[in-house]
Amino acid sequence: MKKLYLIVIFLLTAMSVSAQHNHNHSADNTLNTTEVNSEHSLYHLDAEWTDHRNETISLTDFKGAPVIVVMFYGNCTEVCPILIQDAWRLYSSVDESVQEEINVLAVSFDTENDTPEVLRKYAEYEQLDIPGWYFMTADDADIRTLAMMLGVQYSKKSDGHFAHSNLVTVLDEKGRIAQRVEGLNQPMDDAKSKIESIMAKLNK
Amino acid sequence: MNILTNIAPVKITLTVLAAMMLCLTNMVGAQVLVPSGSFHSVMPEIKGEPVEVESFYLDSTAVTNQQYNEFLQDHENWKPENVPSIFAYKGYLKNWENTNADDIVNPNQPVTSVSWYAANAYCQSAGGRLPTLNEWEYSAQLMDFESTADAKEFANRLMSWYSTFDNENMGAVGSTGIENRYGIKDQFGLIMEWVEDFKPVVADDLSLDCGTVGRMQKLGNAYSYAASIRYITRMSFSPKSTNSTVGFRCAYNVETMEDKKSNL
Numbered sequence: 001m002k003k004l005y006l007i008v009i010f011l012l013t014a015m016s017v018s019a020q021h022n023h024n025h026s027a028d029n030t031l032n033t034t035e036v037n038s039e040h041s042l043y044h045l046d047a048e049w050t051d052h053r054n055e056t057i058s059l060t061d062f063k064g065a066p067v068i069v070v071m072f073y074g075n076c077t078e079v080c081p082i083l084i085q086d087a088w089r090l091y092s093s094v095d096e097s098v099q100e101e102i103n104v105l106a107v108s109f110d111t112e113n114d115t116p117e118v119l120r121k122y123a124e125y126e127q128l129d130i131p132g133w134y135f136m137t138a139d140d141a142d143i144r145t146l147a148m149m150l151g152v153q154y155s156k157k158s159d160g161h162f163a164h165s166n167l168v169t170v171l172d173e174k175g176r177i178a179q180r181v182e183g184l185n186q187p188m189d190d191a192k193s194k195i196e197s198i199m200a201k202l203n204k
Numbered sequence: 205m206n207i208l209t210n211i212a213p214v215k216i217t218l219t220v221l222a223a224m225m226l227c228l229t230n231m232v233g234a235q236v237l238v239p240s241g242s243f244h245s246v247m248p249e250i251k252g253e254p255v256e257v258e259s260f261y262l263d264s265t266a267v268t269n270q271q272y273n274e275f276l277q278d279h280e281n282w283k284p285e286n287v288p289s290i291f292a293y294k295g296y297l298k299n300w301e302n303t304n305a306d307d308i309v310n311p312n313q314p315v316t317s318v319s320w321y322a323a324n325a326y327c328q329s330a331g332g333r334l335p336t337l338n339e340w341e342y343s344a345q346l347m348d349f350e351s352t353a354d355a356k357e358f359a360n361r362l363m364s365w366y367s368t369f370d371n372e373n374m375g376a377v378g379s380t381g382i383e384n385r386y387g388i389k390d391q392f393g394l395i396m397e398w399v400e401d402f403k404p405v406v407a408d409d410l411s412l413d414c415g416t417v418g419r420m421q422k423l424g425n426a427y428s429y430a431a432s433i434r435y436i437t438r439m440s441f442s443p444k445s446t447n448s449t450v451g452f453r454c455a456y457n458v459e460t461m462e463d464k465k466s467n468l
Binding site: 040141142155 | 255256290291320324327328336400401443
């Protein structure tokens with residue numbers, strides 16, 4: 001009986017904690033719709049990244065135009081190529097003039113295997129070693145931070161593969177999350193219009 | 205010190221001194237090797253198969269207010285007045301009077317009210333990372349009990365601790381007397397701790413309802429009930445959460461530590 005009592009007490013505590021966070025969360029969402037939310041830019045993440053061209057980059061390099069972000073890993077042969085293709089579908093759905101402006105970041109969370117060299121081969125294999133596309137790696141801690149900011153979950157399994165979420169994110173010109181497409185093979189219409197509307201606003 | 209000189213032979217005195225210094229460094233921040241092994245998780249998807257964990261180093265105690273303050277002196281961007289709201293809710297370090305170096309309240313208590321982002325940044329700057337959920341849980345259950353009765357009693361203590369969290373009278377790190385067989389202290393009895401992947405990937409399928417605990421695996425050991433509570437509490441966190449009961453300690457890859465040692 002005592003045990004039951006404890007369970008109830010604890011769950012109530014846990015729920016009130018959760019309720020508090022939900023409350024905070026909705027406050028965030030409200031902020032997101034106003035103009036004064038540059039605070040919520042992912043570009044606050046002040047990390048050094050290396051891309052598949054072995055060049056050092058930082059996220060703020062991409063400021064000023066929309067960015068498409070996916071998180072994946074190279075040894076993932078079933079799901080990740082689809083995820084990368086999803087990013088390509090979105091990218092190729094916008095006008096060429098827009099393609100020239102925007103960038104695509106494919107961030108690997110497998111720091112053990114996905115060196116810049118491996119990422120270069122991956123990009124070449126996927127025929128995506130093209131301008132505006134960046135296959136990137138960094139410190140584990142920075143990759144995990146980016147994942148937290150995007151809401152991407154991943155965890156390494158004992159067989160060396162990763163359990164992970166499948167998410168394509170569009171960032172606006174300031175690095176704020178503008179659109180999220182969850183799951184594989186999803187329609188990209190909303191994300192496409194989002195990119196186009198941001199570009200239209202920027203080119204006014 | 206008088207006692208030491210009274211023991212006479214210099215050799216012994218030195219040994220005692222060395223031992224004392226070892227003890228002192230063990231109080232705060234020693235990095236301890238946790239050898240590889242496996243454990244049973246309470247997560248429903250595991251279905252009785254033990255989770256394998258590779259060897260790693262773990263701080264023997266949680267990061268203290270003092271240690272965190274030192275970090276802030278070198279990383280001004282993590283001071284409460286500078287931290288962007290994307291990295292922490294308003295409660296970040298709310299129990300600190302100020303963040304000046306000379307005036308730290310409760311220096312030896314674990315730092316709490318830190319977001320996941322802040323904890324992650326601290327460990328990165330310390331040359332480590334946050335422990336993974338599996339590493340933390342694995343280390344936590346590496347405790348030896350003399351008898352089943354002892355284990356049961358410990359389980360009861362754990363439950364009452366989780367249900368009567370007292371963050372008003374928090375002890376210093378190393379003060380709980382609870383440690384695993386390798387000397388990792390206070391994983392219970394002091395604070396909840398951030399782990400790298402605090403929301404396991406399956407967490408979306410588990411909601412915070414009263415049935416969740418029931419659906420988790422009952423392992424029939426001292427830990428399973430308390431572990432279920434930890435998993436569920438963690439799932440309620442956001443990476444921006446700044447709870448006054450949540451702190452952290454850092455983990456280190458074995459290769460990183462070996463590199464460090466060979467560079468000395």
